[in-house]
Amino acid sequence: MASDFIRDMIATDVETRKHDGKVCTRFPPEPNGYLHIGHAKSICLNFGVAKEFGGKCHLRMDDTNPATEDPEYVAAIQRDVKWLGFDWGENLFYASGYYDQLYAIAERLIRSERAYVCDLNEEQMSEYRGTLSEPGKNSPFRERSVEQNLDLFRRMRAGEFKEGSCVLRAKIDMASPNMKLRDPAIYRIKYAHHYRTGDAWCIYPLYDFAHCLSDPMEGITHSLCTMEFESARELYDWVIAAAEMPWVSRQTEFARLNLTYTVMSKRKLLELVEGKFVKGWDDPRMPTIAGLRRRGYTAEAIRAFCGRIGVAKNLSTVDLALLEFVVREDLNARSRRVLAVHKPLKVIVDNYPNQTEEFHAPYWPEDVPNEGSRSLPFSRELYIDADDFMETPPNDFYRLGPGREVRLRHAYVIKCERVAKNAQGEIVAIHCSYDPQTRGGVTPDGRKVPGTIQWVNVADALDVEVRLYDRLFVTERPGEARDFKEEMNPKSLMTVRMKVEPSLKNATIGDRFQFERLGFFIVDADSQPGSPVFNRTVSLKDSWAKQTSKSVQVSPRASKPKTEVKATVAVELPVEAQELMARHGISSEEARTMAAETHILVLFEGALASGGASKIAAALACNDVLGEVRARKLEGAPFSGKALAELSQLIGDGTLSSKQGKDVLGKMFDGEGGPKEIVKKLGLQQITDASTIEAMVDRVLAANADAAARFRAGNANVLGALVGLAMKESGGKANPKLVSDLLKKKLA
């Protein structure tokens, strides 16, 4: 499995023995709909990570809203996760299984004055909450006593109050810039029957309370969720801390999956199901796991897809073509090839005797290492596909046309002699001759027959129902310009009849085939014994169709309009920065940084006071110290201005190159002592001796003869790489400027 930022983070946590080196993840769907391919990404990530690090992944039904949840969904979720190939073992949990504990924690929060019962109605509450840019104001019920809150909360539970009359709220901060922290509701009254707890409760916890507590209750180490929960993380941490949970789970967010030509929210999918735009959650056009399964996708293909799309934080919309690619790749290796004719056109082989012969036809092409074959009956009346005949074909059409030859797959080469038409002038049959020398499709005389087409014997043809599926939406991003339901593809399902070879009579539900030249198909559950129904999983790539439709095809996707280069408005330097600039003789950029980052200013002034070289110290402080502080999520540098002064002196007097200076800075952050100490410990005296450097440069050049050629060919970046190599050769001690100059001279 390729790595990603989450796996990197977990690997670090395991190495540093966080949580005792254990890894426990969870997949927490709400049973209010079916799982879709977007969930598959999360499932593959959570279960995959657990497996890779020798940990566990729990399956947890996040069922805290009795109004929308249903046991049917619970069963479907388990079926789909299992089908995808993942096993939660004993670890199936329900948020509803924690209602007692959650209630107890809520009372604890009340006792520690971190929660209160609020009687504001929904409208008032939203008014009190303020807006994104204005702070909210405290609820008039915020200062109720512990006793009163406890009493009220218990009466909420006892069913003494109407639905909506009050809620339990966390007492955090109504002025927080993070709206999630403005005293969020954590319990509401709902007189609804819960599918698991029945009528035991009339108050239910909300997501922000239940979810973040379920995690530590189960010993979850890494709580992976999608980006829209990012601002909830602060609340997540607050609740765990406020509840004084003995276990702390860490939430990390990644980007959810979007697919072109697809809608991916449960709300929209539910709308499609309830509005009968599709035939249910498992309609093969749906991006649900159940739909994809019925469409003929394999779990392997879906997992491969999830592996290929990666995990990152960028908002991303994956091309549907990638999903089609992985399923073709998978199906190519596992589907038997059979012959089927979509639009039957009768061929009469006039010179063929009145008989039936059988051809031995392998199920697999040569490059798929599988065994098996069937026999194919052949006689003088056959069906071929109407698309494989043209009365006036262009030169590059190498199928059948008047006077032209074509190979019938596994059978004979035939030649079109004449076309039979009815009174309306429509073609009713093609009269052909066959070449008896070409039995099995070979041409002993060595002549080229470029076209090979599929066919079915009229007498034995099976007439079957086939469902041709296509993308559900016609636009890449349905719903972006108008209501997504107005952008549905009217041809997303075309139910047709096909003539297929007789061996398919006993195909059973779930069998997969490739209908040669047409696509991959699976036998649908609607099949009856002896009369299979096929779903097209995906068509074959068809470069002929692509070529012929080129003229009508939309122009290749326009490249993204580059953001217009606007005249850069010089941003005025704040007064404090101007003062600093004048006072310390530093650059405007540095002054700006120091004016904004007090700890950098303090550090720099400390360095100045200790006699540090001001230019170097300023650059170091603003560019490198600040970067390091941020990367390590610190408040400030863990060393004094004096240490910075010392370092800048070492650089200033040539003891250290600026590169070494930065390395030393890293060690200072690691707490390995002062600059001089580190230099001594590591023996970091910079190498400036010309002959020593030349020897190293020569060695690097000798070992990378091709690099020199590439540099001369115009790749200027090679120089950087060679400098890097020479630096490594010197153990980081060479003066990079000297190395670079020498290299330039030698390469010129």
Add this chain to the structure above:
RNA sequence: UCGGGCGUCGUCUAACGGCAGGACAGGAGAUUUUGAUUCUCCUUAUCGAGGUUCGAAUCCUUGCGCCCGAACCA
């Protein structure tokens, strides 16, 4: 900008500060009893402007753009 997140080929995703790589899509060709598969080759990217550095996609400043957040949903 009230807070947060994110900007790398058309798309998705890599690159301890050291030759911007891979996959899909697109194009050209070879092989082919599936115009499939397979195999070769090619096109295309670091949001802009400054700064630090021998060297910046990466560090700093700044501008721009996109996304998320004001359910008693999850």
